[in-house]
Amino acid sequence: MRGLGELEAAVMDVLWRSADPLRVRDVLDRLVRDRKLAYTTVMTVLDNLHRKGWVQREMDGRAYRYRPSASREEATARALRDLLDASGDAEAVLLHFARSVSERESAVLRGALGPGPGEGRLP
Amino acid sequence: MTIAVALLLGAALVAAVAPWLLRRLTRFVDPVALLVGWAVAVLAVAVTAGAGLAAMTVPLYAADSPLSRFVGGRLWAAVATAPQYLLYQLADTFALVVAAAAVARLVWSALRVGLARRRRVAEHLAVLRVLGDVEPGGPGEPPTLWLRSARPLAFSLGGRPGAVVATDGLRAQLTPDALAAVLAHERAHLRGRHHMVVACADVLAAAFPFVPLLRAAPGAVRELVELVADADAAGASGPDALRAALLRVTGAGAPDVALAIGRTAVELRLRVLARRRRPPSLAGRISRCGSLGMVAACTPLAVTVGLLWTASRVAGVLG
Numbered sequence: 001m002r003g004l005g006e007l008e009a010a011v012m013d014v015l016w017r018s019a020d021p022l023r024v025r026d027v028l029d030r031l032v033r034d035r036k037l038a039y040t041t042v043m044t045v046l047d048n049l050h051r052k053g054w055v056q057r058e059m060d061g062r063a064y065r066y067r068p069s070a071s072r073e074e075a076t077a078r079a080l081r082d083l084l085d086a087s088g089d090a091e092a093v094l095l096h097f098a099r100s101v102s103e104r105e106s107a108v109l110r111g112a113l114g115p116g117p118g119e120g121r122l123p
Numbered sequence: 124m125t126i127a128v129a130l131l132l133g134a135a136l137v138a139a140v141a142p143w144l145l146r147r148l149t150r151f152v153d154p155v156a157l158l159v160g161w162a163v164a165v166l167a168v169a170v171t172a173g174a175g176l177a178a179m180t181v182p183l184y185a186a187d188s189p190l191s192r193f194v195g196g197r198l199w200a201a202v203a204t205a206p207q208y209l210l211y212q213l214a215d216t217f218a219l220v221v222a223a224a225a226v227a228r229l230v231w232s233a234l235r236v237g238l239a240r241r242r243r244v245a246e247h248l249a250v251l252r253v254l255g256d257v258e259p260g261g262p263g264e265p266p267t268l269w270l271r272s273a274r275p276l277a278f279s280l281g282g283r284p285g286a287v288v289a290t291d292g293l294r295a296q297l298t299p300d301a302l303a304a305v306l307a308h309e310r311a312h313l314r315g316r317h318h319m320v321v322a323c324a325d326v327l328a329a330a331f332p333f334v335p336l337l338r339a340a341p342g343a344v345r346e347l348v349e350l351v352a353d354a355d356a357a358g359a360s361g362p363d364a365l366r367a368a369l370l371r372v373t374g375a376g377a378p379d380v381a382l383a384i385g386r387t388a389v390e391l392r393l394r395v396l397a398r399r400r401r402p403p404s405l406a407g408r409i410s411r412c413g414s415l416g417m418v419a420a421c422t423p424l425a426v427t428v429g430l431l432w433t434a435s436r437v438a439g440v441l442g
Binding site for chain 1: 240243244247249250251252253254255270271272274276277278279280281288305308309312317318321325345348349352368369372373389392
């Protein structure tokens with residue numbers, strides 16, 4: 001299971017580095033690995049990633065072309081929001097170095113404090 | 124029966140008062156010793172309550188004769204002569220039902236809270252592994268997962284193996300010394316199995332929320348493991364680097380938003396760090412853990428004996 005996770009990470013890395021959508025064959029060629037992977041393995045991994053929503057695909061001729069659903073930065077921001085801001089998950093599963101104020105909380109606070117000098121300077 | 128009731132009352136009294144006392148000590152005592160104190164207090168209350176229930180199930184007078192005679196002859200005489208067979212039978216059934224319910228609640232809570240947490244951690248880790256760059260740790264140390272985010276964050280996820288997660292934003296905002304202190308803090312959480320300790324406190328609190336000692340434990344334990352990890356990190360990277368990191372990450376530069384949440388814990392940590400002179404010696408730590416543990420372990424029994432003594436005096440005065 002963990003091996004599969006690593007392979008997913010490697011495939012996503014290839015897709016994120018590429019400017020264009022890639023076919024299974026392209027991904028296979030760009031994967032740097034100790035052992036040679038089977039075409040069907042990469043196809044299965046891409047299929048899984050598609051099912052989980054990590055990648056989008058479109059038919060190009062007789063093969064699918066895959067590209068990431070979101071940039072790595074966007075996906076990271078979303079994952080951190082899921083983990084830290086939504087629900088009580090953060091409190092339950094992780095130990096924080098120090099709780100800085102989350103985006104949502106600071107928005108709430110800004111709202112509660114009324115328009116301040118910081119307002120309007122936000123990106 | 125007197126002894127059973129006294130044991131249960133003793134356990135209840137300690138369960139109600141101990142959290143208040145332990146909280147008072149947080150500022151002054153080695154956090155490791157306090158964690159031991161909490162654990163032993165919980166254990167001692169559980170054992171005392173269990174002994175009380177067990178004493179209830181012992182048929183008739185067997186449980187009462189030796190100790191009651193020792194504690195006060197008159198009360199014992201009253202107990203022995205009263206027609207209490209039915210009462211003892213009821214107490215027996217009551218004790219068995221309560222004990223079974225307690226065990227069932229504990230098992231249910233461990234399954235519900237513990238398994239759900241394990242699944243959530245695995246899910247989050249799977250996602251973060253895809254997103255981050257893994258930096259292998261030193262020998263015997265967990266890897267660090269670097270995420271591309273501007274938010275200055277550091278946290279650790281438990282499990283085997285756990286992971287330290289940090290962001291580029293943190294690296295950009297901190298000096299190398301402060302960053303090293305933060306990572307040392309997170310590694311201390313994993314090395315000390317702090318996630319497991321917190322999970323145990325959560326499971327107990329979820330199972331018996333009506334026991335003050337257990338209800339207070341999760342919050343106190345979370346605070347204490349932070350202090351323990353701080354002490355480790357301060358030993359590795361120096362207290363000043365850690366203080367700088369704490370001030371920076373909690374947004375001390377933005378006072379209007381920084382008053383939000385978790386400030387008290389951070390203030391406590393800063394104060395403890397400021398007071399810190401040198402790392403505690405192992406011998407001192409062991410002796411502090413031992414003494415505090417002993418006190419916590421003996422308190423319920425001492426309270427029980429005190430109750431029995433008081434009861435015998437009262438019975439003496441009345442009779």
